[in-house]
Amino acid sequence: MGGFxxxxxxxxxxxxxxxxxxxxxYAMIAKRNLVKKLLGMNIFQTAIILMFVSAxxxxxxxxxxxxxxxxxxxxxxxxxxxxxxxxxxxxxxxVVSVSVTGVALAIMQRIYRRYGTxxxxxxxxxxxx
Amino acid sequence: MTGEQMSKAGTSGIxxxxxxxxxxxxxxxxxxxVIAHGHYSPGGGFQGGVILGSAFILLGIAFNQxxxxxxxxxxxxxxxGSSGALIYVGTAVVCALLGGLFLDYSALDRVLPLGPVEWRxxxxxxxxxxxxxxxxxxxxxxxxxxxxxxxxxxGL
Amino acid sequence: xxxxxxIAVFVTGALLLYGTxxxxxxxxxxxxAAQHVSPTYIEKSVEQTHVPNIVTAVLGDYRxxxxxxxxxxxxxxxxxxxxxxxxxxxxx
Numbered sequence: 001m002g003g004f005x006x007x008x009x010x011x012x013x014x015x016x017x018x019x020x021x022x023x024x025x026y027a028m029i030a031k032r033n034l035v036k037k038l039l040g041m042n043i044f045q046t047a048i049i050l051m052f053v054s055a056x057x058x059x060x061x062x063x064x065x066x067x068x069x070x071x072x073x074x075x076x077x078x079x080x081x082x083x084x085x086x087x088x089x090x091x092x093x094x095v096v097s098v099s100v101t102g103v104a105l106a107i108m109q110r111i112y113r114r115y116g117t118x119x120x121x122x123x124x125x126x127x128x129x
Numbered sequence: 130m131t132g133e134q135m136s137k138a139g140t141s142g143i144x145x146x147x148x149x150x151x152x153x154x155x156x157x158x159x160x161x162x163v164i165a166h167g168h169y170s171p172g173g174g175f176q177g178g179v180i181l182g183s184a185f186i187l188l189g190i191a192f193n194q195x196x197x198x199x200x201x202x203x204x205x206x207x208x209x210g211s212s213g214a215l216i217y218v219g220t221a222v223v224c225a226l227l228g229g230l231f232l233d234y235s236a237l238d239r240v241l242p243l244g245p246v247e248w249r250x251x252x253x254x255x256x257x258x259x260x261x262x263x264x265x266x267x268x269x270x271x272x273x274x275x276x277x278x279x280x281x282x283x284g285l
Numbered sequence: 286x287x288x289x290x291x292i293a294v295f296v297t298g299a300l301l302l303y304g305t306x307x308x309x310x311x312x313x314x315x316x317x318a319a320q321h322v323s324p325t326y327i328e329k330s331v332e333q334t335h336v337p338n339i340v341t342a343v344l345g346d347y348r349x350x351x352x353x354x355x356x357x358x359x360x361x362x363x364x365x366x367x368x369x370x371x372x373x374x375x376x377x
Contacts, residue, residue, distance in 0.1 A: 010310030015302060022298040030290035059320060060313035064327070064339040065170065071331040078324035079314045082338040085323050088348060091340070092355045095175055095264070099362035104269040106366040109278060167341045169368030214360045217353055232349035249334040256352070263356050267363035279370030 014053050020047035034111070034118045045097045049090045056083035064074050140193055149191035156184040163263040168250065174257035185269040194277055195265025199270070203281065210266025216259030220252060 020043060027040025064084035066076055112118055115126050164177030189197040217271035221232040229236020234252025245249065273281055301376055309316035336342040344352055 005246060007353040010313075011308060012312050013306040014308055018298055018301045018305070021301070022294050025297060026290060026294045030287055030366055031295065034351045054311065055316070055318050057312045057316040058316075061314070064172075066331055066337050066339065068331055068335065068337045071337075076318075076328055076331070078327045081327050081339070083319045083323045084326060084343055086318070087340050088343045089319050091173075092351060093342060095359055099267075102275065103362050103365050103369075105275050109275065110369050113278075163344055164359070168336050168338055171340075173338075174343050181368065210360065211361065214356050217356050221349070221353060232346075232353070234346065246333065246335050247347055250336050253334065253336060253341060256345050256349070257341070260352065260356050263360055267359045270363050274366050274370045279367075280373060 014051065017047045017051040017054075019049070020044075020119060032120045034120065036106050037041065038101065038108070041104075045093070049093055049097075050094075052086040052090050056086035058082050145191050151171065153184050153188060155186065157181060160184065160261075160265075164257060165254075167257050168254065174260025175264055177257075179268055181261065181265040182268030182272075185265075186272045189276065190248040193279060198255055198273075198281065203270070204271070206266050208268055209262050210270070213259045213264075213266060215257050216262065220255050220259070224252075235276025239262060 009040050024040045024042070024044030025049060028044065029042065030039050031037055043049055052062060058079060058081075061082045064081050064087065066081070111123065117123060117126075160177045160180035160183075162177075163172035164174060164179055167173035167177070183199060185201055188200060220234070224233050224236045225231045225237050227236040234249045237248045237252060238245045287338060309318075313319075326347070328341060330339050330342040330347070334342045334346050336346075
């Protein structure tokens with residue numbers, strides 16, 4: 001296996017997340033419908049969450065739930081457990097993404113009630129009138 | 130009943146209703162298990178709260194919103210959610226008042242001497258309980274408000 | 286307009302793909318993310334908190350502030366949804 005093959009095996013997960021992020025980013029800036037923009041933002045957030053979680057992986061390591069008595073007696077080797085910090089950070093990021101989605105949907109319902117549409121250009125036209 | 134008749138009557142059929150009646154207590158039990166076992170298995174306040182909230186969302190989908198609100202009124206929901214956030218902040222403030230740092234659970238040792246390290250474990254549980262209550266209430270209220278457009282009458 | 290969006294997306298994607306050249310390989314135990322503070326948490330958290338699940342220990346104890354304001358954030362989101370959707374004015 002050449003240098004590029006090793007590179008693919010080592011980093012293909014990050015490339016997939018970049019691809020997911022591009023899909024979400026495109027939906028956010030090119031789509032006219034506000035719900036589609038919101039879906040794009042959710043895809044974007046998912047890509048970032050996946051990237052952080054996969055940054056915590058170690059080869060051959062166990063999940064970060066230890067045996068209390070064994071650890072208190074013998075201690076634990078850091079390389080044998082995956083990095084728990086990205087998991088914690090992404091747990092809170094998922095909650096924020098749910099809150100953001102909820103508030104955005106509420107505001108969209110409000111916009112629909114007032115302007116009767118969720119298409120961005122039609123809303124802009126009606127604001128201009 | 131055809132689909133149109135069902136949506137007019139506001140029900141989703143007897144099979145779905147009976148299944149939801151049977152499943153709801155188990156979903157709630159599982160949610161409480163996930164919250165309580167956050168120390169020993171994957172889980173914790175956020176995850177368990179979402180499972181508990183999904184039980185009420187299931188009630189709202191299978192029956193209608195009135196039925197769900199009869200079992201779990203909005204008043205109770207908002208009281209539970211506020212008390213969840215209050216439990217978290219209250220624990221932190223009690224720790225500070227007892228002479229520790231803000232959110233330093235080992236200060237609670239002065240109330241009930243279990244040992245500072247054991248109190249850090251217990252403090253995490255109390256805090257997770259607060260998070261679980263708040264998340265359950267907010268998930269339920271998000272669904273009720275977004276599904277009914279804010280009037281809490283018809284629902285999805 | 287659409288081609289402009291495509292260009293922006295592909296330029297961003299290409300920059301990020303170029304950035305992954307410096308990333309550590311997937312699952313590398315010697316990656317910088319696994320070297321700085323996480324060994325301390327893994328080795329000390331059970332001893333200091335008696336919680337076997339490190340994620341819960343970090344979430345509830347070491348990063349207690351973060352989780353507290355996280356709860357406040359979702360609480361605020363619930364209040365905002367109620368405030369934005371209810372028809373306060375129609376009741377008068």
